[in-house]
Every structure is written in structure tokens, then in C-alpha cells.
Amino acid sequence: MSAATVGVEASSLFRYVLRLADLSLILGQRLGEWVGHAPALEEDLGLANVALDLIGQARLLFTYAGEIEGRGRDEDAIAFMREHTEYVNPVLAEQPNKDFAQTIVRQVLIDAFQTELYERLAASSDERLAAIAAKSVKETRYHLRYSGGWLIRLGDGTAESHARMQAAIDRLWPYTAELFAEDELDRTMAENGIAPRLDVVQAAWSQRIDALLTEATLVRPGERHYAWFGKHGQHSEHLGYILAEMQHMQRTYPGARW
Amino acid sequence: MEDDRQWPLYEVFVRARGGLDHKHVGSLHASDERMAIEHARDLYTRREEGVSIWVGRSKDITASDPGESESLFEPARDKIYRHPTFYDIPPEVKTL
Numbered sequence: 001m002s003a004a005t006v007g008v009e010a011s012s013l014f015r016y017v018l019r020l021a022d023l024s025l026i027l028g029q030r031l032g033e034w035v036g037h038a039p040a041l042e043e044d045l046g047l048a049n050v051a052l053d054l055i056g057q058a059r060l061l062f063t064y065a066g067e068i069e070g071r072g073r074d075e076d077a078i079a080f081m082r083e084h085t086e087y088v089n090p091v092l093a094e095q096p097n098k099d100f101a102q103t104i105v106r107q108v109l110i111d112a113f114q115t116e117l118y119e120r121l122a123a124s125s126d127e128r129l130a131a132i133a134a135k136s137v138k139e140t141r142y143h144l145r146y147s148g149g150w151l152i153r154l155g156d157g158t159a160e161s162h163a164r165m166q167a168a169i170d171r172l173w174p175y176t177a178e179l180f181a182e183d184e185l186d187r188t189m190a191e192n193g194i195a196p197r198l199d200v201v202q203a204a205w206s207q208r209i210d211a212l213l214t215e216a217t218l219v220r221p222g223e224r225h226y227a228w229f230g231k232h233g234q235h236s237e238h239l240g241y242i243l244a245e246m247q248h249m250q251r252t253y254p255g256a257r258w
Numbered sequence: 259m260e261d262d263r264q265w266p267l268y269e270v271f272v273r274a275r276g277g278l279d280h281k282h283v284g285s286l287h288a289s290d291e292r293m294a295i296e297h298a299r300d301l302y303t304r305r306e307e308g309v310s311i312w313v314g315r316s317k318d319i320t321a322s323d324p325g326e327s328e329s330l331f332e333p334a335r336d337k338i339y340r341h342p343t344f345y346d347i348p349p350e351v352k353t354l
Contacts, residue, residue: 040265040287041287042286042287042288042297042300042301045297045300045301045304046296046297046300049300049304145296146296149292149293149296153289153290153293
């Protein structure tokens with residue numbers, strides 16, 4: 001752990017880093033489900049590229065989390081060998097792919113969030129976190145370019161594509177509240193200069209999303225919140241299925257190597 | 259005739275690094291120029307193959323007709339004087 005993080009308990013920093021890692025891991029795993037099923041060969045590779053970037057971010061964060069924890073767990077142990085309620089990603093990330101519209105809207109909402117968050121985390125008082133964020137923000141900016149392009153193309157496309165995009169944004173919007181719902185841990189991180197304040201991130205995110213929705217001729221839904229708290233380990237039923245698939249190999253063949 | 263259920267075809271040119279020319283690397287389908295750049299990035303530069311990408315619609319490229327090869331290219335065959343091989347290079351010139 002870097003010297004700059006003195007003042008914050010290791011267990012708090014561990015939990016915070018785990019939230020960042022789980023968001024990337026679960027979204028990356030979800031996107032990976034498109035491989036072999038995307039609407040065009042080129043999109044198959046495009047989605048897989050984004051998924052691999054996200055898994056890469058998760059690896060760096062899990063490794064760091066393991067070092068903070070100091071109990072000898074490596075990235076794989078933390079990524080695979082936890083129970084359902086120990087995952088602390090926002091519930092939005094685990095929402096099913098459904099059609100391409102739902103996948104793209106989920107992606108835009110999270111890409112914009114990660115971009116605004118990482119841009120500020122790059123100035124974190126925790127040097128390691130700052131370095132990971134500085135590397136990752138280059139990736140998420142591209143992710144947003146990709147998903148934002150699709151949002152505009154399909155939102156401002158045919159009557160059917162527009163209707164599907166609006167339905168997707170209406171369905172997923174209430175899950176975005178959790179991204180900005182500040183709790184004790186978020187406050188501690190902000191007060192110690194480790195993470196930005198979430199209301200600041202939210203304002204920037206909101207501006208970005210509004211501009212994209214306008215260009216896509218889509219309507220921003222009214223504020224309606226779900227009481228999910230994925231970051232406290234309270235998940236939708238979808239996470240269980242993701243974990244079953246993701247953890248199968250590790251649990252059947254513990255410690256297996258290529 | 260282009261099938262309008264298919265995205266149009268684009269040709270992709272990648273510059274491997276500064277100072278080199280863009281080279282044709284392949285083609286791909288995309289619905290517009292922006293998407294073509296993104297697909298080219300994902301298909302042809304995922305292992306750091308490039309620092310710059312050009313894309314252009316395949317239909318905008320005019321190719322020479324292989325049937326005309328004789329009249330287009332063979333006349334150059336016996337014009338060996340077009341190669342600069344008939345000069346005596348002065349010994350002072352070292353880098354030619």
C-alpha cells in the first residue's frame with residue numbers, strides 16, 4: 001500500500017478497490033456472452049475487445065486489492081472464489097444482454113460513469129489507484145465512443161430501432177441511481193482524497209448522457225429509483241447465473257492452469 | 259448492385275508507424291465511416307500494428323482491368339533505360 005493512503009483503514013481501501021474491480025469484471029463477463037452471437041463479425045470483435053479491456057482493468061484492481069488485504073489472495077482467488085453476496089458491483093452491470101439495444105444502453109451508462117470516475121481517480125492520493133485509473137481511462141473513452149456511436153445510430157435510426165432503444169433506456173435508467181448513491185465508504189474515500197465525490201461525478205455524467213440522448217433523439221426518463229444496493233452485496237437474481245458460469249471451472253478443477 | 263441488407267464494404271489502410279506509408283491491410287463491413295474506423299481499429303490494430311488508419315468505400319476504388327495487362331504493363335518491359343543503371347558512380351559518392 002502506498003504511503004499516501006495512511007489515514008484510511010486497509011479494510012476500507014480493500015472494499016473500495018473491490019467495488020471498482022467487480023464493476024469491470026461483471027460487465028466484462030456479460031459482454032463476453034456476445035462472442036459468437038453478435039449481429040456482425042466486426043461487432044463480435046468490437047464487443048470482445050471492450051470485454052477484454054474490462055477484464056484487464058479488473059485484473060489490475062484485484063491484484064491490488066489482494067496486496068492491500070495482505071492475506072495472500074491473488075487476482076484469481078478474489079475474482080472467482082467468492083460467494084454471491086460478496087460481490088459488490090452495481091446491479092446495473094449484471095443486467096442481462098437481451099437485445100443489442102439493451103446491451104448498448106447498459107454500456108453507454110457505465111462507460112460514461114467509468115470515464116468520469118477514472119478521469120478523477122487518476123488524481124487520487126493513492127498512487128497505485130491513480131496509475132490504474134490513468135491507464136483505464138484511455139480504454140473507457142474508446143468504449144464510450146463505440147457505445148455512444150451505436151446509441152446515436154440506433155436511437156436516430158428506424159422506427160423499430162428507436163423504440164427498442166427508448167425501451168432499453170426506460171428499463172435500465174432506475175438502476176443508475178445506485179452508481180451515485182454515496183455511502184459511508186464513498187465519503188471516507190472522498191474525504192481522504194482517494195476518490196472523487198460522487199455528486200461531482202454524477203453532474204459530469206449527467207451532462208454527457210444528456211448530450212448523447214439528445215443527439216440520439218431519445219428521451220431521458222424521469223427519476224425513478226430501485227432500492228438495489230449491489231455495492232453492499234444485494235444483487236438481482238441475474239448475478240447467480242453469471243457466477244455459476246464464471247466459477248464453474250475454478251470450482252470443478254481448483255487451481256487448474258493452462 | 260449492392261445488397262442493401264448488408265453493410266457496405268470498406269477498404270482499410272494502416273500506417274504502421276510515423277514516416278511509413280499507409281498500406282492496404284484488408285476490408286470490412288460497416289454502416290458508415292465512423293463505424294468503419296472503429297471496426298478497423300478492432301480488427302487490424304489490436305496488436306499495435308498501427309498509428310493511423312484510412313478507410314474508403316470499396317466501390318469508390320477503380321481498378322485496372324486484368325484483361326488489359328498486356329497493353330498497360332508490357333510496354334514497360336523493354337525500356338531498361340528507364341532504370342538508372344547506366345551511370346558510373348563517382349567514388350566520392352558513398353551513400354548512393
